[in-house]
Amino acid sequence: MRVVTAPQINGILTFRDLVETLRSAFRSDIETPVRHHHTIERTNGSDAALLLMPAWNDFTKQAHSDRGYIGVKVVSVFPDNAEVGSPTVQGVYLLLSGRNGETLAVMDGQALTLWRTAAASGLAASYLAREDASKLMLVGAGALAPYLMRAHSSVRPIRDVLVWNRSRERAERLARSMNGLDGLTVRATSDLEGGVRGADVISCATLSRTPLVMGDWLSPGAHLDLVGAFTPAMRESDDAVMRKARIFVDTRAGALEEGGDLTQPLADGVITEADVTADLFELCRGEKAGRRFYDQITVFKSVGTAIEDLAAAILVFLKT
Template structure:
């Protein structure tokens, strides 16, 4: 029996080149080879903390090549334990034999592939001359989203907002060696109207990206609000924007950012312009004008996990 490799968060952190991962995702969204059933999404009570947690099971197969499943929990109150809200494991399989090839720590894998998917969307949806970014949120995704967006656009200035200003300062400190200036801000409204790209990754129960502040030509990237009753952008933001999702399968059903406007009649399903499959295969186009506001909602997809697991497995084994 072959040894099961253990691929740690440390290895993933040290061996990620975002533009490489973005290109791998683009290739796999284009190839139509990976089979992805609807993920299991189970909310379960956590009475001790008076807040629900979520269990996600995300399988995917590339027949006769590779397969895998991610098991993830999301616990919004983990900050009080000084732990990320996302915890999990990825089991990477030989799709022919069914044997386990590797077990990857899913925290870093998830944030890396999520950030890379947002950057992939940005390559179609943000203006090519985008130079500034507002990062809303200071969790594990924030640094990764900033670096990923900067891999596809020539970002010069980054503003970081978080409910805890000290955390925003620490995020900016982590980015001091990058090719852009990072500045913490105390109020979203101070910069939201000025930047080219707005990226939001929070567990906020109410919208933080308000349409009244959006201006022509911006790109809005939303990766938080993973539940049906939560959202990061309000109705006005939806009304002013061209709407895109990572996949129709999850994007139209799992997050309040899309589901609530659909239920209210603010948005119709046919008004959602495209998903990443259609963008990557050129079946549909992304941004069509410099004045358009584009709005991308990501809920995550098992294709992204399998692609990332394969990417890190190859790096680990020097294949």
């Protein structure tokens, strides 16, 4: 059994490879039972969450039966950790042989999650963002932010990046650490509205419970990537976003049940399930079109799926 650490994962993966790996995964036969989501009540802080995310591919359909895999991710989400400088999301990934159930590897779940989550946004942007998109607005400066920056710039010619965070200090810290890398110009801003209005791609990764991005701020042709707000009580966009944008999701089963950006406007009758144009399965398989014209506004809501974890874990395993 291999033990794969975060530094090893960071040294193995590239977003160009991982985005294409996810594209292939969404075209293939992978079983993903509904993930187990358990709330852990805490008397001395915000409630935490425990997530169990299993997936497996059908090794009987593989050219070689020993290439089948089973995986499960165990994740904890402690929102208060950010206040003390600890990761909000932590976890471990267990990869098993689909042939005989043998444990193949234990991997750092936090690193794997950061990579696959950002890569899913990059995958969606490859269908939904304008091909000439060069300006990125990051809303949130947490652990995922630098990964989202790199993922989006791997599929579109991003050159200028603005970072907004409730704590200006954290935004400035991220901007300093990323400025100049891969030819990017990265700056912090306190003007959220102005940054959104001037961006080609807006990527949000927060734990906000109230909308941060307003539909009236989105410029023609903008693409909005909503990564945070992973429970029905959380939200990063307002109703106007959903009214004016063409809506896409990672998986219908997950996004329509878990993400407040969709569950709340659905419950209020602002949109219906028919307004969700496509998920990543349909986009990757060519069953539905992504961006249809230059000035169209698109929005992608993701809550994560075990397909992404399994695909990323297999890629890491094959490269170690």
